[in-house]
Amino acid sequence: MEDHGRLLNQLELVVLEKGLQPGDKLPPERELAGQMLVSRNTLRGLLRTLEAQGLVTIKPGSGTFLRSRLAGIAHLHRSSRQAAADQIKAAFLFLPPILGKALQTISVPRINDLQAGNIALSQAMCDGDPLRVWSEIALFFRLIAQETENYFLVKTVEQMFSVDPSFVDHFFQTDRDILEDIFAGHVSILQALRERNAGRISSLTGQYLLSICRALEAGNKFSVWESVSHRSHGEDAHE
Incomplete structure (x- = not known):
């Protein structure tokens, strides 16, 4: 797996050399x-990750378009382990209230979009494509945040789910039961949104994020949850 920071x-460099601006189409x-000296599969993985971050838009049949400036983004890249711990911690703190706020105004068309997204997530899981799975997960919560x-x-949610592709690549080195728990979490969260059941959103989101922790750490040689807890305790000690 290529180093994510180097790819960025x-x-x-390509974007700067060509003078591309937000709204412009990538080559x-x-x-x-060819310009980046990487395989097309590696490039596709990078672009899917950037799309989940809200930095590009991929339009099948048309190409990939910049949504935001990329200048300096590589310097924000951190180790996949540290980034995952930070992002999961942020998700536990901020995702439940964001979903709670979205629940108040979520529209029927958006509910239908989320239902279609769950179907796409199920297909990606069946196909064993970890990057597609993660992209569908990120899109699910970004669509909710947009409400x-x-x-x-919205940008906060995008950052929560923007992890190094090399970390997500191990997503399927885990028990099938964990993936089923993740999908069941999507179904339950969608049902709570449909029913506007604010009381269930917080607990469902917490259970869902625990499943995400289990899936991410299964193929990586450290515990996401322990890292989150350790960093939390360390930060508390300095406050």
């Missing part, structure tokens, strides 16, 4: 992969 640096996949009509909450 390479892509940033065709074959050309861009808050708060730009900063």
